[in-house]
Amino acid sequence: LHMHLWSLGRAANESNYPPAFLGCFRDIFVDSHLVLPVTAPDNSDAQANLVVGCSDQDKCDDSPCQNRGRCVSQGWRSYMCECHRPYEGNTCEEEYVTARFGKKNLESFAVFSLDDDPGDTLTVSMFIRTRRSSGLLLILANTTSQYLRLLLEQGMVQVQVNNFETFVGRAAVNDGHFHLVTVKLEGKIAKLFQSAQSQGSMSIRHIKTHPGDLVFVGGLPDSRASILFGGNFKGCIQDLRINSKRLQFYPIATQVDSYSLERLINVARGCSSDNTCAVNPCLNGGVCYSMWDDFICNCPPNTAGQRCEEVKWCELSPCPATAICQPHSQGFECLSNVTFRDESSVLHYRSNEKIKRSLTSVSLSFRTRQSTATLLHAQKDLDYLTVSLQDSHLVMELQAGADKNSPKVTVQSQSPVSNGEWHTVEIIMENQTFPKSRWIMTVDRSMNELSVSDTAAGDLDFLRRADIFLGGMSLDAGVELSGCLGSMAIGGLLLPFLLDMELNLPRPQEEQFVRINSNTTLQYGCWGASVCVPNPCLNKGVCEDLFDLHHCTCPSDWTGPQCQDMTDTCVSSPCIYGNCISRPGGFKCLCEWGYSGEQCEVEVDMCENNNCSNGATCLKGFLSYSCLCPQNMTGHYCRLPHLPATTCVGTRWNYSCFNGGNCSEANNTCYCLPGFTGQW
Numbered sequence: 131l132h133m134h135l136w137s138l139g140r141a142a143n144e145s146n147y148p149p150a151f152l153g154c155f156r157d158i159f160v161d162s163h164l165v166l167p168v169t170a171p172d173n174s175d176a177q178a179n180l181v182v183g184c185s186d187q188d189k190c191d192d193s194p195c196q197n198r199g200r201c202v203s204q205g206w207r208s209y210m211c212e213c214h215r216p217y218e219g220n221t222c223e224e225e226y227v228t229a230r231f232g233k234k235n236l237e238s239f240a241v242f243s244l245d246d247d248p249g250d251t252l253t254v255s256m257f258i259r260t261r262r263s264s265g266l267l268l269i270l271a272n273t274t275s276q277y278l279r280l281l282l283e284q285g286m287v288q289v290q291v292n293n294f295e296t297f298v299g300r301a302a303v304n305d306g307h308f309h310l311v312t313v314k315l316e317g318k319i320a321k322l323f324q325s326a327q328s329q330g331s332m333s334i335r336h337i338k339t340h341p342g343d344l345v346f347v348g349g350l351p352d353s354r355a356s357i358l359f360g361g362n363f364k365g366c367i368q369d370l371r372i373n374s375k376r377l378q379f380y381p382i383a384t385q386v387d388s389y390s391l392e393r394l395i396n397v398a399r400g401c402s403s404d405n406t407c408a409v410n411p412c413l414n415g416g417v418c419y420s421m422w423d424d425f426i427c428n429c430p431p432n433t434a435g436q437r438c439e440e441v442k443w444c445e446l447s448p449c450p451a452t453a454i455c456q457p458h459s460q461g462f463e464c465l466s467n468v469t470f471r472d473e474s475s476v477l478h479y480r481s482n483e484k485i486k487r488s489l490t491s492v493s494l495s496f497r498t499r500q501s502t503a504t505l506l507h508a509q510k511d512l513d514y515l516t517v518s519l520q521d522s523h524l525v526m527e528l529q530a531g532a533d534k535n536s537p538k539v540t541v542q543s544q545s546p547v548s549n550g551e552w553h554t555v556e557i558i559m560e561n562q563t564f565p566k567s568r569w570i571m572t573v574d575r576s577m578n579e580l581s582v583s584d585t586a587a588g589d590l591d592f593l594r595r596a597d598i599f600l601g602g603m604s605l606d607a608g609v610e611l612s613g614c615l616g617s618m619a620i621g622g623l624l625l626p627f628l629l630d631m632e633l634n635l636p637r638p639q640e641e642q643f644v645r646i647n648s649n650t651t652l653q654y655g656c657w658g659a660s661v662c663v664p665n666p667c668l669n670k671g672v673c674e675d676l677f678d679l680h681h682c683t684c685p686s687d688w689t690g691p692q693c694q695d696m697t698d699t700c701v702s703s704p705c706i707y708g709n710c711i712s713r714p715g716g717f718k719c720l721c722e723w724g725y726s727g728e729q730c731e732v733e734v735d736m737c738e739n740n741n742c743s744n745g746a747t748c749l750k751g752f753l754s755y756s757c758l759c760p761q762n763m764t765g766h767y768c769r770l771p772h773l774p775a776t777t778c779v780g781t782r783w784n785y786s787c788f789n790g791g792n793c794s795e796a797n798n799t800c801y802c803l804p805g806f807t808g809q810w
């Protein structure tokens with residue numbers, strides 16, 4: 131019996147017996163002696179691993195697995211935890227130690243050696259956290275070749291196999307969060323995953339790992355070699371594995387199958403951030419807030435940019451009221467228009483001697499009716515530039531990069547520009563990569579108005595050291611221009627009309643043209659000459675100001691540029707059948723016979739007011755009429771009675787007397803009634 135009970139527990143020699151009983155006993159009596167459960171005295175070897183009670187609760191109900199590990203029941207009273215990465219241990223209580231690479235920008239790396247053959251399928255996986263867009267993550271190498279490289283390029287993971295075969299993941303990983311990166315080399319195919327998402331694959335030549343091959347993490351011992359692959363990694367790596375074997379930078383307490391660490395250089399425990407605000411990266415009074423390996427600048431008003439490096443200068447109202455502020459790279463310009471007249475002076479400019487850019491363009495806007503004038507002139511030794519109006523066209527003449535043989539460059543606007551409208555002209559070097567090139571002029575940004583010089587000249591860099599004049603050839607020559615100038619710029623740098631001392635703030639930009647002080651007062655804005663006061667229009671004509679030109683709108687009976695001429699009202703031949711007489715306010719028609727109306731357009735009715743009497747009908751004729759008499763009437767106007775003829779017996783012949791005439795027997799003729807005549 132003793133032996134039998136012994137067999138219920140664990141025997142000293144396990145191999146002789148079936149596995150130990152796992153379960154409960156109750157009320158075991160031997161000869162009415164209770165043998166189980168009994169309390170054995172201390173340090174007795176009669177019982178081992180027995181407890182009182184018979185709980186049959188599933189161990190997983192107590193949620194023994196930490197860090198979201200999955201509990202798997204293993205029969206009664208036993209369980210196993212399936213841990214999520216990067217957790218480890220029986221209850222997933224331990225986390226793999228995160229390794230910090232590149233802390234304080236130190237060059238760091240780790241080296242492991244493979245002590246076994248990982249087999250045909252090679253899976254490299256790790257958590258990475260970084261804000262860098264490039265850097266070396268991992269290299270697998272044997273003595274002759276680096277056959278697998280994982281790099282960061284433009285924030286994406288790049289996989290290189292056998293030096294030549296390369297592909298890049300789709301999603302960036304440099305957002306400062308942890309990403310699980312997995313690369314699988316299965317036979318002749320390489321695949322990349324981030325978290326569980328596939329990032330692409332490529333076919334490769336088969337690779338073979340051997341014991342003794344090395345794994346470089348975060349960099350190579352030779353830092354110059356690291357630079358070829360984006361430099362040393364800066365960021366954190368955790369829970370690095372090759373297949374199921376761990377590569378631990380700082381080992382955890384739990385025993386896990388790991389490859390051995392050979393070197394660990396400048397790799398720190400944990401994943402603390404560099405103090406990115408320590409160097410105070412925010413400019414212009416921006417306040418720095420640290421983020422992991424990054425910073426945010428809280429910029430004061432009027433500044434912008436990641437480091438508050440952009441000042442919104444115009445919001446500081448640096449320009450006087452006569453000008454409009456325009457932002458300029460690293461500064462501002464005050465734009466204004468000025469009017470040049472006889473009493474104005476030529477303006478004088480020089481560079482501030484800090485202009486570094488190549489000067490390859492001139493732009494200007496102007497408004498004038500002058501057909502000939504110098505707008506801009508500058509000369510240095512043999513080189514010169516003149517922009518002028520000639521015969522109402524804009525002309526640039528340039529001699530630059532001068533040797534005696536180089537021809538002068540002339541380029542001229544297609545159309546006249548002296549029409550009193552604003553025009554904007556751009557003149558640029560056609561190809562700035564050549565020392566000499568043709569020059570192109572465009573007017574009002576219209577491609578139809580594009581002119582190209584026949585010959586080539588160099589750039590305008592001589593203007594960095596030249597005196598530049600606006601409005602005339604030199605200070606002594608007097609102003610030639612009558613009209614307005616707007617923005618004038620050389621190489622994109624303004625020739626400002628305002629003196630620096632007239633600005634509320636100095637211009638901060640490095641490269642400037644500066645107006646040389648003189649006691650000229652400029653007339654800001656664009657004002658035409660006084661062309662309507664006094665009114666040049668005569669005879670109550672109305673004057674219209676068309677900028678340096680007027681137009682008279684005349685009352686109807688006056689004409690001419692000044693309304694000085696009376697209108698010839700007959701010029702349109704208004705009288706149709708008659709003669710025209712011109713008069714102030716109109717004309718008069720003298721109509722021909724038979725016509726009437728204002729313009730003799732009405733033919734007169736000849737029967738109107740006719741003298742046909744006694745019911746006669748008036749018959750119209752050309753400029754006359756006749757009367758058709760009733761039967762008993764006669765005469766021109768039918769005023770005479772139509773009497774029957776009288777038959778007379780004459781001495782020599784018989785005859786008739788008409789119209790009431792009676793017989794005059796004496797000489798065979800008739801006595802006629804009044805109004806009639808003739809023999810009969």
Ligand SMILES: *[C@@H]1O[C@H](CO)[C@@H](O)[C@H](O)[C@H]1NC(C)=O
Pocket residue numbers: 142143145146
């Ligand atoms: C256990 O049993 C085996 C086989 O019966 C025997 O060879 C061995 O010596 C025993 N071990 C002990 C510690 O009794």
Ligand SMILES: *[C@@H]1O[C@H](CO)[C@@H](O)[C@H](O)[C@H]1NC(C)=O
Pocket residue numbers: 272273274275277292336337338339340
């Ligand atoms: C190193 O690896 C490459 C690629 O797998 C292989 O071609 C080469 O033979 C290996 N060299 C040694 C010495 O193992």
Ligand SMILES: *[C@@H]1O[C@H](CO)[C@@H](O)[C@H](O)[C@H]1NC(C)=O
Pocket residue numbers: 452453454465466467552616655656
């Ligand atoms: C100059 O004149 C142009 C045309 O009238 C106008 O559009 C521009 O705003 C003016 N510039 C300034 C600074 O007044």
Ligand SMILES: *[C@@H]1O[C@H](CO)[C@@H](O)[C@H](O)[C@H]1NC(C)=O
Pocket residue numbers: 560561562563564
């Ligand atoms: C300037 O010339 C170079 C060399 O011929 C050429 O590559 C480039 O495209 C040209 N640029 C322009 C704007 O024509």
Ligand SMILES: *[C@@H]1O[C@H](CO)[C@@H](O)[C@H](O)[C@H]1NC(C)=O
Pocket residue numbers: 475648649650
């Ligand atoms: C400036 O003013 C002074 C005296 O007021 C005068 O002599 C001088 O000619 C002026 N200079 C210019 C450039 O107008």
Ligand SMILES: *[C@@H]1O[C@H](CO)[C@@H](O)[C@H](O)[C@H]1NC(C)=O
Pocket residue numbers: 738739740741
């Ligand atoms: C009608 O007769 C009067 C008197 O003889 C004459 O003055 C007038 O012109 C005549 N009118 C017309 C339309 O013939």
Ligand SMILES: *[C@@H]1O[C@H](CO)[C@@H](O)[C@H](O)[C@H]1NC(C)=O
Pocket residue numbers: 762763771
């Ligand atoms: C002419 O005849 C009409 C009727 O036909 C008559 O009324 C009229 O009085 C006559 N006139 C004369 C002058 O006899």
Ligand SMILES: *[C@@H]1O[C@H](CO)[C@@H](O)[C@H](O)[C@H]1NC(C)=O
Pocket residue numbers: 792793801
């Ligand atoms: C003829 O007429 C005249 C005047 O008209 C008159 O004096 C005379 O008596 C008339 N003779 C006859 C025969 O009727």
Ligand SMILES: *[C@H]1O[C@H](CO)[C@@H](O)[C@H](O)[C@H]1NC(C)=O
Pocket residue numbers: 794796797799800801
């Ligand atoms: C003929 O008669 C007319 C009147 O009809 C008269 O005037 C004239 O003198 C007469 N002549 C002769 C020769 O009798």
Ligand SMILES: CC(=O)N[C@H]1CO[C@H](CO)[C@@H](O)[C@@H]1O
Pocket residue numbers: 779782783784
């Ligand atoms: C010449 C002529 O014919 N004479 C005639 C005139 O009229 C009378 C009367 O009617 C006649 O008798 C005449 O013979």
